[in-house]
Every structure is written in structure tokens, then in C-alpha cells.
Amino acid sequence: ANDLGIDNIARFMGEFGFGTRTGIDVEGEAAGVLPSPEWKVKRFKTPEQQRWYAGETISIGIGQGYNAYTPLQLALAVATLANDGVMYRPHFVSYIENPKTGERSHVEPQAVKTIPLKERNLEVIKLAMAGVNKEGTSAGAFAGASYTSAGKTGTAQVVALKQAEKYVEANVTEQLRDHALFIAFAPVESPKIALAVLVENAGFGARAAAPIARKALDYYLLGKRSDKPAEPARAREQGR
Known part of the structure; x- marks a missing residue:
């Protein structure tokens, strides 16, 4: 983690969707927290609190510290890895049924992006x-x-x-x-x-x-x- 540096870690993890909403079709999704020096400046008020310390990078490297991710973000990241870098938007349901007609509208897979791995x-x-x-x-x-x-x-x-x-x-x-x-x-x-x-x-x-x-x-x-x-x-x- 120290060799990579916090900027590279944050950038790469951001590619996998950490720290942002996945866009799932359910209200109230949390974005989580992907720590970075920029995030810390926005999050805290005093210069001492805003400073990024080397030990914090080590904590981030083992998944501790300020990290805060949702289970959905974790699932999306591992799915993207399994798909060789192709990320799909997650959906809560596979189809939507009209209660009056019974007609079903299937939710088609939607590739959001491809991470060059x-x-x-x-x-x-x-x-x-x-x-x-x-x-x-x-x-x-x-x-x-x-x-x-x-x-x-x-x-x-x-x-x-x-x-x-x-x-x-x-x-x-x-x-x-x-x-x-x-x-x-x-x-x-x-x-x-x-x-x-x-x-x-x-x-x-x-x-x-x-x-x-x-x-x-x-x-x-x-x-x-x-x-x-x-x-x-x-x-x-x-x-x-």
C-alpha cells in the first residue's frame, strides 16, 4: 500500500465502483466512503485533521481505517473482476410484470464500462x-x-x-x-x-x-x- 500510494489506490478502487452509487433500481442507496486526501480535506475542518498521514495509507491497504463500502459495492467489484473488467449495472429484479395484463418486461443486462485490466x-x-x-x-x-x-x-x-x-x-x-x-x-x-x-x-x-x-x-x-x-x-x- 505504501509503495502504491493513496492516490493510485483511490483511483483504482474508484474504477471498481467503490465510493459511488452503483445505480441499482432501488431508492436510498448509499455511496459509501472511498478515502483519499481530497476526501479528507472535504470531510474535516482543521488543517491537522485534513492532513493525510502515511499510516492511514497502510490501514486503507488492509481494508481498515476510513473505508466504508456496501455489500452491493463488494459484490459488484467481484462480479466485475469475474467478468474480466466488464462492469454491469446491478438490478433488483429480472423482470417487471404489469399487474393488469400480466405482461412481463425483462430487464436486460447493461454494461456500464470496461476497466482495462x-x-x-x-x-x-x-x-x-x-x-x-x-x-x-x-x-x-x-x-x-x-x-x-x-x-x-x-x-x-x-x-x-x-x-x-x-x-x-x-x-x-x-x-x-x-x-x-x-x-x-x-x-x-x-x-x-x-x-x-x-x-x-x-x-x-x-x-x-x-x-x-x-x-x-x-x-x-x-x-x-x-x-x-x-x-x-x-x-x-x-x-x-
Whole structure:
């Protein structure tokens, strides 16, 4: 993150729709926050508050700090990645039905733009995300899957810790515990679905969010439906 610099990070993430409304056909969508030096100047009043610090760039690089994105933005970004840089406007419904005539008007896919991504870079990212589900932090949640998938686990802090303070979930009240996140697309070789899962105050993404994604993908790709809640998966200790 430090090598890239905050300006390059903000510009590239902005290409994927972070910090702007996706244009979904539902009222009240939030734009989220894509931090940058320009954003900070507008957000704060005093020169000291407006100054961008090097440590903030590091925090942004691991998804912490001022970052604030919606699950829809996460899903749109991973879908764009799966589509090799082609971004589609998301829609809440696939068709609209006239209540009087029963006539259906289908919502056609609408490509918004194409992000110019190098093929070799796409391949590296996709292989890395496939490895996350195959042998990485979410391998437990996707064990035995009959399809290939690519994912990334995430854990978002709700409250900041002091420099020498260690996070112990059992010692933190539930509403202040970390949020669990997971993004994925499948199948890897020919993507048909992309999603983002957020479970508030549930801890590691691998443990709480990835199992929910597995059930959703099983249903969409295989038609497997279960009324049983997704059980927490055993996450590797180094995984978040």
C-alpha cells in the first residue's frame, strides 16, 4: 500500500465502483466512503485533521481505517473482476410484470464500462482467490464442493484497539465485535454468480460468512436447498 500510494489506490478502487452509487433500481442507496486526501480535506475542518498521514495509507491497504463500502459495492467489484473488467449495472429484479395484463418486461443486462485490466494480472488474482477456497482460509467451508470457486475472507474491526491491546472476542460485548465478510464468484472457469456476504459482529469471515456463501452457491449452481442455518466453519488460525 505504501509503495502504491493513496492516490493510485483511490483511483483504482474508484474504477471498481467503490465510493459511488452503483445505480441499482432501488431508492436510498448509499455511496459509501472511498478515502483519499481530497476526501479528507472535504470531510474535516482543521488543517491537522485534513492532513493525510502515511499510516492511514497502510490501514486503507488492509481494508481498515476510513473505508466504508456496501455489500452491493463488494459484490459488484467481484462480479466485475469475474467478468474480466466488464462492469454491469446491478438490478433488483429480472423482470417487471404489469399487474393488469400480466405482461412481463425483462430487464436486460447493461454494461456500464470496461476497466482495462491486464490478462496476466487477472489470472494472478483469480488463481489466488481460487486458492483461498481450495487450500486457504475458506477451504473448510468449501470442502467437497463439486464446482470451482474463488473467494476472499475478510474481518472488519468495529472499534479501534490501543497500540498494545490484543483483541479477545470473548472479552468484547457482541455489538462491538468484528464483522465477518466474504466475497466470491463461481465457477472459476466460467463465472455465473458473484456475491458478497456480511455477518455483523460474527468474527472471522472464514468462520461465519464463508459457510453462508457456500450454501448460496450450492443453491444457485446445484439447486441444493437446505432450511438448516449455515454452521460456522473451522477457520485456519492465520485466516481472517
